[in-house]
Amino acid sequence: MNIFYLNLKEYFLRYFNISLAFLIILSLSISGTVVVLASATSSFTQVINPGTLSVDIVNASYESVASPSVALSTATFSFSCQTSTGTFGTNTERIYITNPDAADSGWAVSLAAASPTSTWVGTGSTFDFNDPTNSGCSDSGSDSDSVGGQMTVNPASSTLAVGNCASCSTGNVSLGSQSAFSEVAPVVNSITIITGAASSDDIGDWRLTGVSISQKIPAEQKAASDYTLSLTLSIVAS
Amino acid sequence: MNTKNKIIIIFAALLMFVSRVNVHAIEYSGFGGRPANSDPNNPRTESIFIYTLSPEEKKEDGVRVINNSQVTKTFNVYATDSTPSTGGAFACKQFLEAQTGVGSWIKLAKSEVTLPAGQNEIVPFTISTPENVSVGEHNGCILIQEKKSEATASGVNISMRTGLRVVVTIPGNALRSIVIESFTLSKKDDGSILFYPKVKNEGNVSIDTDVSVVTRYFFGKEFLTQGGQYPVFRGEIGEWNFELKRPFWGGWYKSDLTVSYDNNYGAGVGQVSGKTLTRLESPTLWFFVTPTPAALAIEMIIILLLLALLGLWLFSVRRWRWIANHWVSHTVIKSENIQELAKTYNVSWKLLAKVNSIEPPYVVEAGKIIKVPPVS
Numbered sequence: 342m343n344i345f346y347l348n349l350k351e352y353f354l355r356y357f358n359i360s361l362a363f364l365i366i367l368s369l370s371i372s373g374t375v376v377v378l379a380s381a382t383s384s385f386t387q388v389i390n391p392g393t394l395s396v397d398i399v400n401a402s403y404e405s406v407a408s409p410s411v412a413l414s415t416a417t418f419s420f421s422c423q424t425s426t427g428t429f430g431t432n433t434e435r436i437y438i439t440n441p442d443a444a445d446s447g448w449a450v451s452l453a454a455a456s457p458t459s460t461w462v463g464t465g466s467t468f469d470f471n472d473p474t475n476s477g478c479s480d481s482g483s484d485s486d487s488v489g490g491q492m493t494v495n496p497a498s499s500t501l502a503v504g505n506c507a508s509c510s511t512g513n514v515s516l517g518s519q520s521a522f523s524e525v526a527p528v529v530n531s532i533t534i535i536t537g538a539a540s541s542d543d544i545g546d547w548r549l550t551g552v553s554i555s556q557k558i559p560a561e562q563k564a565a566s567d568y569t570l571s572l573t574l575s576i577v578a579s
Numbered sequence: 580m581n582t583k584n585k586i587i588i589i590f591a592a593l594l595m596f597v598s599r600v601n602v603h604a605i606e607y608s609g610f611g612g613r614p615a616n617s618d619p620n621n622p623r624t625e626s627i628f629i630y631t632l633s634p635e636e637k638k639e640d641g642v643r644v645i646n647n648s649q650v651t652k653t654f655n656v657y658a659t660d661s662t663p664s665t666g667g668a669f670a671c672k673q674f675l676e677a678q679t680g681v682g683s684w685i686k687l688a689k690s691e692v693t694l695p696a697g698q699n700e701i702v703p704f705t706i707s708t709p710e711n712v713s714v715g716e717h718n719g720c721i722l723i724q725e726k727k728s729e730a731t732a733s734g735v736n737i738s739m740r741t742g743l744r745v746v747v748t749i750p751g752n753a754l755r756s757i758v759i760e761s762f763t764l765s766k767k768d769d770g771s772i773l774f775y776p777k778v779k780n781e782g783n784v785s786i787d788t789d790v791s792v793v794t795r796y797f798f799g800k801e802f803l804t805q806g807g808q809y810p811v812f813r814g815e816i817g818e819w820n821f822e823l824k825r826p827f828w829g830g831w832y833k834s835d836l837t838v839s840y841d842n843n844y845g846a847g848v849g850q851v852s853g854k855t856l857t858r859l860e861s862p863t864l865w866f867f868v869t870p871t872p873a874a875l876a877i878e879m880i881i882i883l884l885l886l887a888l889l890g891l892w893l894f895s896v897r898r899w900r901w902i903a904n905h906w907v908s909h910t911v912i913k914s915e916n917i918q919e920l921a922k923t924y925n926v927s928w929k930l931l932a933k934v935n936s937i938e939p940p941y942v943v944e945a946g947k948i949i950k951v952p953p954v955s
Contacts, residue, residue, distance in 0.1 A: 393611025513807035538807020577742035
């Protein structure tokens with residue numbers, strides 16, 4: 342009898358304590374009360390920031406490229422109008438789009454110059470990126486500059502792929518059409534590179550390579566090794 | 580309390596902490612922004628700003644600027660008008676351009692924000708509509724762009740920015756009308772097909788438009804559906820490229836464009852009326868796709884096999900016809916059997932049995948009349 346009583350007591354104390362501890366913690370957790378346990382255990386905190394829709398130029402390891410640029414093919418001084426070509430989006434400078442549940446109703450990525458009145462600027466000379474006159478070989482005279490030249494961008498030739506996301510797809514993400522910048526009607530200041538429909542992945546990432554760029558260089562354009570043009574790649578939730 | 584009990588209680592406590600973490604979206608690196616005060620009745624306001632404002636009305640709000648990168652960054656925050664991008668996509672004007680629309684209505688409390696890694700800050704702003712603003716929808720942007728020193732490398736230097744669309748609707752007679760401009764296709768060098776649906780918004784508000792290109796096999800079975808919902812902006816043409824990868828087997832296909840949108844009272848940006856959608860269809864496009872080399876090889880083998888089978892069948896038909904016309908009757912005598920007869924007439928005994936419908940064990944009874952080849 343005594344042995345039975347002792348066993349019962351031990352059993353009661355052991356399992357009653359565990360159950361009571363669970364009940365206390367559970368009730369405090371539900372009621373929102375902060376529990377401080379008198380023990381040496383550290384408290385753990387975790388902050389997960391909301392993600393943002395973004396476009397970036399990254400390398401093959403998906404690290405942001407500090408100063409992305411596109412080098413067009415080298416041209417030689419010519420008495421005729423000529424074309425220089427290049428590729429926007431390479432294996433080392435990929436166009437990378439992330440939508441971490443930040444734009445469920447679609448988005449668009451577009452390319453534009455820092456200003457419609459921008460020009461290619463080299464040492465002692467400039468030429469245009471948005472003058473369609475004579476197929477980009479002459480000046481229209483409709484803006485402040487007096488130089489010709491036109492840039493054409495062809496996203497339709499590019500390759501679209503899913504980035505790091507294992508469960509994502511390129512469904513309902515479409516490439517833009519080949520277009521040329523134009524300062525005269527119909528004016529084209531912004532060229533669509535890629536768009537995501539509302540039904541594209543709400544959480545997804547995509548990389549784009551091989552957007553063809555060609556630039557008409559007017560005849561007798563001065564030789565210089567430092568012609569530069571600043572373009573802005575924008576992503577906008579729509 | 581023994582060790583086992585302690586472990587259980589510590590585990591339970593950990594479980595309690597985990598259960599109280601507010602989980603947001605998965606974090607990716609980068610920077611950008613979100614509306615600071617979204618409307619729970621319109622989920623679209625989690626990613627863009629949507630306002631209905633009368634002329635000369637003022638509204639205060641905020642944009643949350645977020646730096647999810649691993650380093651401290653300084654951002655320029657500014658407002659611009661919207662501008663159509665090619666294909667009718669939404670885009671924002673540049674900082675250096677003159678702002679005359681929504682971009683000029685927004686006054687931000689700060690134009691520059693410096694944020695340590697993983698931090699965010701709300702930048703308040705006021706939006707004020709002018710007196711003589713027209714009825715309908717007006718669009719602009721709030722943009723976040725990293726402040727960088729100007730790149731010096733020759734060539735095209737690229738900078739990135741993230742924008743949030745700002746939609747301001749001035750109450751009045753909202754016109755919602757979409758028409759199909761065209762539906763064409765072109766073939767790429769690699770054999771894939773590019774579809775170009777083009778629609779026009781003839782109204783005074785943007786319309787979320789469902790664009791669907793359904794491609795079917797020659798006999799009507801569905802092959803692929805492409806498209807999605809895209810906003811088509813006031814007075815703009817929306818056009819898209821949908822790429823159909825070269826079908827492995829090639830052949831004839833047909834594609835149809837269907838466009839549907841909400842043309843009912845109550846529809847708006849991020850709002851649906853719940854009523855029947857207006858549906859537009861284009862004429863069907865038929866096209867032929869050449870098979871891939873592997874498919875072509877398989878198809879050639881199948882065609883050759885079919886031709887061989889056809890040849891065999893024709894040969895068989897002609898032989899049976901010749902047998903029917905030329906073979907002669909022979910009365911079997913007592914000493915003859917099928918093998919001797921076959922040897923005599925120089926023909927296979929199996930053919931002899933087949934022509935005369937002689938079943939196993941292939942016994943030919945004396946007196947039976949059978950057909951045999953003519954003796955030349």
